[in-house]
Amino acid sequence: MSSLSFYGSGYSVTSAIRHNTSLFLQKDGTNLLIDCNGICGQQLARQHIDLNSIKHIYLTHEHIDHIGALANLIHQMWVRTCLYCEKGNERTDRLNIYANKDTIKCVKAMFDSVYLFDQPGMFPILFHELKGDGGVIQIGDFNIDYFPVSHNDTPCLGLATQIDSKQLVYSADSSPIDNIYSRLKDGDILVHDCNRIDEPLSGGHTTWDQLRDMLPSLPDITLYLVHLPDTPSVQEEAFKAYLKANFGEKIFMGEDGLKVQIT
Ligand SMILES: [Zn+2]
């Protein structure tokens, strides 16, 4: 059974209902966390995911709403699986972190600043540098096709991966760029940045108006909007009703804690 979970669906400022966007994918025996917000540990606990089973983390880019809580999550893993663990049963499995060069530099500096690597008995952490112009990498059971997107001057990597008969494509933080849409075919799932719903935006992200205008040129896909703004609840409900009335079960606002089975 494969699944996509939304551990966060909001933009860089958390709201009452949305934390920073982070996704969690499960396929066969592999768990893959994509970016890390401040409640990933809680979301994993709610889904009864053993922290020992987190061996792969993919980071889209260096911005703090995507990596800022990673040191905390790894510290939680260390406390649970090394420090407060039955002697002789401590985690020794490696944690693999996949990111571009600039992101790895920031993450290493963050880990150094809180002495994460110096914790006694810390499990091994290995960084895998992803090429800025894209490539393919096998992450456990996931074959990941990663590609550069358009996030102002910040190098940022979207991804696409086949899950059963569907391809899941994630835009990461990006303005509209063909690298994202050229990977889609009928029946696929697109998780897309939607940083504004009813107002214009400077570059580096995507607005709902831009997405809506593109829909006729895209294959028949299911679309989940993430990196969503903090919207008053009345407006949020109105937007959800509008999506349902106009797009049926094809376009959804991401919701923190939502888990979608992919078969
Ligand atoms: Zn962001």
Ligand SMILES: [Zn+2]
């Ligand atoms: Zn960003």
